[in-house]
Amino acid sequence: MADASPSIREIRQKIEDNWGWFLALGLCLLLGGMILIAAPLASSIAITLLMAAVLVVGGLVQIYQAFRAKGGQMWSLVTGIIAVIGGIVIYTNPLAGTFALTLVIAAVFIAQGVSQLLLGFKLKPHEGWFWVVLAGLVSLLAGVMIWMELPSSAAWAVGLVAGISVMFNGWSYIAIALAARAMKG
Template sequence: MNTDTNKSIFHGRLRGASNGLFWVGLALAALGVAAILFPIFSTLVAAVLVGWALLFSGIVAFVCCFSIRGTGPFFAALLFSLLCLASGLFLLFNPLAGAVALTLLLGVIFVFQGAFELFFAFEMEPLPGWVGMLISGIISILLACLIAIGWPAISAIVLGVILGVNFLSTGISYMLAARLFRG
């Protein structure tokens, strides 16, 4: 297939998913505004949510590791499960201290998200709304740089603000893209 055919297939799929893309964008934008207005709360919520996810996955991995045959794989799975359990408990009992590590992890995630959105923008390029996705990708990369410059001092408050700005910019770009694809 040539590039024009690939782009028309891609655009057709986006056109079919534009309604869902709009509602995801609206939800992300609303979450972004709430996170910006309440940054300490959103930082604590993020730390506790990740703590519960790690605790749950640690419990599941711990139970499952006993079904693994072989000493090496068993102990690797056991170590993984205990690490997840310990990390989850740490985040649940020390959410502000855990926010420091989460802020660093978020910076890495923003680099990958920004790269994806830049790629997505250039795939959308002939359409009028590709600039919105491009701006969102650039914002994600800039937020990652902000984290790298201010880490760890900024972790308690800025984590919530950065999550909010990222959710807001992503939500707006998804809503703009959905509007353009509705045609």
């Protein structure tokens, strides 16, 4: 059976042919990220409400599937019910949901930072180990900072993290578009 995935050459050609769209997407994402960062509380609440909606819809679909399937779907039913209840609770109190998301972000940053520090020190004889350690230190410090500033960090952490992520995605599309434009000649 032949591999149906596009080749690197096909992907490059598609990017070169559509570099303007990639640039437009990158600029939109960059602007969107700036907006998220400029209004972190509103962004945090909006993201929390979106997650609540996803939980409710996903939970309802899971409950439906549990009733459609024959036998052995008790865990799916229970998980679906928990997701729906969680989504409703978050929707009715988005600030509490934002607080919970902030706790998760802090915990993930701390765990990621410790993991990267350990990996970086294991890699120490190899070139580039310092950057892994530095990234781990930044993640660890960010997580501790968010954790230590609770509950006030709930007002800005989710929106700031989302904004930074969206901005970096925007920059990556801009870089791809400009490189493709240069290759196109």
